[in-house]
Amino acid sequence: MDPTMAAPKELDSRPMNDGDGANSYSQNSSYQRGVVEGAKSVIFETIPEKLNINLPKTFQIADFGCSTGPNTFLAMQNLIEAVMLKYNQSTQKATTPEFHVFFNDHVDNDFNTLFKTLPSNRPYFAVGVPGSFHRQLFPQASLQIAHSSYALQWLSKVPPEVANKGSPAWNKGKIYCAGNEEEVTKAYFAQFKADTDAFLKARAQELVEGGLMVIQIPCVPNSEVLPSQIGAGLNSEFLGDSLADMVKMGVISEEKLDSFNLPLYLPCIEEVKMVIEMNKFFTIEKICTLSHPSNNNSTPLDIRRTCADVRAIKENLVKDHFGSENMDQLFDLLFQNYQKNQILFDKVARQDVYLFALLKRKGNI
Amino acid sequence: MDPTMAAPKELDSRPMNDGDGANSYSQNSSYQRGVVEGAKSVIFETIPEKLNINLPKTFQIADFGCSTGPNTFLAMQNLIEAVMLKYNQSTQKATTPEFHVFFNDHVDNDFNTLFKTLPSNRPYFAVGVPGSFHRQLFPQASLQIAHSSYALQWLSKVPPEVANKGSPAWNKGKIYCAGNEEEVTKAYFAQFKADTDAFLKARAQELVEGGLMVIQIPCVPNSEVLPSQIGAGLNSEFLGDSLADMVKMGVISEEKLDSFNLPLYLPCIEEVKMVIEMNKFFTIEKICTLSHPSNNNSTPLDIRRTCADVRAIKENLVKDHFGSENMDQLFDLLFQNYQKNQILFDKVARQDVYLFALLKRKGNI
Structure with missing residues (x-):
């Protein structure tokens, strides 16, 4: 269970593990699946209510930070069903739209795997869009809905x-960014603000007036809680502990560890609101925190699965800094750290929430 | 030099060699580059003249059977420049369009390599579209130009x-299909007709009324000439001879060879005309044969390069039938067959032509 997972997005950063092997993201993204499932009812309530545009014959949706599936397929399917509710309610009922779905991720993403695993019975035309979502990737006013799940924290x-x-x-x-050092948090938040603003500016170009934007992102439940006090933060904490174990064992140097940081920020809801309002292109139609469906489950968390998920997401970043030689050792140590802290992690991670925001593109401003 | 090259397109067929290694298509497609260069002046003459639609703010072009580049990038660049001539001539001159370019190929195509080698200074938004081009791949009336070079012969x-x-x-x-057996030719032509008709029907859905379709395909210069008498045919002839050599050497069985056939047809211009007219969705704005720029070159053909090109294109098809064990041996034998027949091949291949067709989507019929 790692609520921080999704791919970093710039040219110099690394995507999640590719292919569909034992360590791949496509086989290790069960937490994200829960996020998609958890948001389904909110999507079904809000999309038909808030989608107040002329319903076009071709309805275009893009997923920003899609990775390799299968969660992106489920998310797109949910959106399409929610949009169809709107078509069926409307006076334009006779129009059966064709859906054009654009799957975006970094150019290093494994699009070959994404394409080979597309659902064969999909009710849409599927397309892959390579490139950083901090830039404009589509012609102006070409999308009706933009979606991004577990990507903007990177x-x-x-x-x-x-x-x-x-x-x-x-x-x-x-x-x-554990949250215990004010200057560190300030530096991380400044980067989060700049990146999210660039993301929103690009989407503002691409969305039609009145077009909707769905954002899901791991977060702290409120500004009083530190990232190190939630499951999403503990995943990074334990990874840091495991790297520190390797320093003690003489496998890597302390200096090497000190120069390593994850490009990851876990905001609170107020920070996200502030960035959206500062950006000015969108109204906030809904913003709330949701809890992961597995939080209601009383069986103990499967820490082996959590560990596999963390590896699928973060291994490339760690490799880029430390080299690829000691990855099995590192992730064995990580598993041991989850074992040692199992009771704490289980308690904390079950209270984790994530942020859901539905934005609407304003008229030109 | 292999004028028959491009990827087969159905789910059960194999694309060209992937990646960018020594045997890859992206490193071995110099002949196709010549085809794109050879057609440039015809594109520049015909596109501005024949493109008589309301010029949209977003201009959408798709390349069907794009493979891994770099030729597809050159072809798209040429089309965009030709379209810009039209924008600059028109009363809508003030409109600077945004170009959305869709690269289509079979789902097994190496889109990862395609995306990583996209020109960084491209004047368009780039998108990959996986799937067989014998089916509809885009929403209705969403493309202004469709393009397909060296793909429909498969x-x-x-x-x-x-x-x-x-x-x-x-x-x-x-x-x-060497052309010397009437029943064989009839069976191959029937398949070519059915496939090309399916291709045109799908594109007729996707193109706007008045939208253009550019097709390039290797062909025999007229119905009197047999495929075995042109360079494009000799490439298959020599590959067959090399497989026959392996039968004599006891490496493969005669039965195995007898059951192997390439899914490839080299039509004459009259056959292509007939299929387009039968299809009814398009008018033929121009149809002609063009000769490859290298035909005017007096230096001997580089048969080592030809042999590498043939390998990049056909190796997957051969492997699927015979297994992957003896590929180096096979392509060594192929090189020897080019050496033995160098004078004949040089003479014949220099006279090779390819077909250029510019079609226009009729109003709804």
């Missing part, structure tokens, strides 16, 4: 000051 | 009767 880069020994924002002893 | 399947010992169309002793 930053285009690690803020340089957190890896700089001389800076007050130096993130000594941590590999992520 | 059939969706080998006509079953040519591999059937009991049939009068049994293609004994050949691995392609």
Whole structure:
């Protein structure tokens, strides 16, 4: 269970594990599936109500940060069903739309696997769009709905000051923004703000007036809670602990560890609101936190699966910094750290929430 | 030099060699580059003249059977420049369009390589579309121009009767439609007709009224010339000879060879005209044969390069039938066959032509 998962998106960053083998994202993304399933009822309530555009004959939807599936297929299917509710309610009922669905991710994403696993009975024309979603990727006013699930928490880069020994924002002893150092948090939030603003500006170009934007992202439940106090943060915490174990074992140097940071930020709802309002192109139709469906489940969390999920998502980032030699050892240590902290992790992760936002493209401003 | 090259397109067929290694299509498609270059002046003459639609703000072009590049990028660039001539001539001159370019090929095509090699300074939004071009792949009336170069000669399947010992169309002793057996030719042409008709029907759905379709395909110069008398045919002839050499050497069985046929047809211009007219959705704005730019070159053909090109295109088809063990041996034998026949091949291949057709989508019929 890793609520922080999805692919970093800039040219210099690494996507999730490709293919469909044992360590691949397509085989290790059960948490994200729960997020998609958890949002389904909210999608079905809000989309038909808030979609107030002339219903076109060709309805275009894009998923930004789709990775390799299968969750993106489920998310697109849910959106299409929600949109069809609207068509069936409307006076344009006679129009049966054709759906054109665009799957976007970084150019390094494994589109070959994505394409080979497309559902054969899909009710839409499928297309792949390679490139960073911090830039415009579509012609103007060409989309009716944009969707992004578990992608915007990944930053285009690690803020340089957190890896700089001389800076007050130096993130000594941590590999992520744990929330306990104000200067570190400030640097990370500034990057999150800049990236999310770039994302929203690009989508504002691509969406028609009145077009909708669905965003899902892991978050802290409120500004009082630190990232290190939620499951999504603990996943990074334990990965850092495992790397520290490798320093003690002499496998990697302390300096190497000190210069490693994840390009990842877990915001609170107020921060996300602030960025959207600052951006000015969208109205907020709904913003709330949702809890993961598995939180109501009383069976213990499957930490082996959590560990496999973390590997599918973060291995490429770790490899890029430390080299690929000791990955099996690292993820064995990570599993041991989950075992040691199983009771804590189980308690904390079950309270995790994620953010759901439905935005609407304003008229030209 | 292999004027027959491009990828077969149905789910049960194999694409060209992937990646960008020594045997890959992306490194071995110089002949196709010549075809794109050869057609450039015709594109520049005909597209601005024949494109008589309301010029949209978003101009959508698709390449059907794009493979992995780089030729598809050059072809799309040429089309965009030709379309821009039209925009610049028109009273809508003030409209600077955004171009949306869709790269289509079979789902087994190496889209990862295609995406990673997209020109960084491209003046368009790029998209990949996986799927057989014998079916509708886009919403209705969503394209202004469709393009297909060196793809339609590949059939969706080998006509079953040519591999059937009991049939009068049994293609004994050949691995392609050499043109010397009427029943074989009839069976192959029937498949070509059905496939091309399915292709045109699908494009008729996708193109706007007045939208244009560019087709390039290797062909015999007229109905008197047999496929075995042109370079495009000799490439298959020599591959058959090399497989026959392996039968003599005891590496493969005669029966195995007898049951192998390429899903490939080299039509004459009259046959292509007939299929288009039968289809009824398009007017023929121009149809002609063009000769390859290298035909005017007096240096001997580089048969090592020809042999590498043939391998990049046909190896997957051969492997699927014979297994992958003896591929290096086979292509060594092929090279020897080019050496033995160098004078003949040089003379014949230099006279090769290919077909260029510009079609226009009629109003609804």
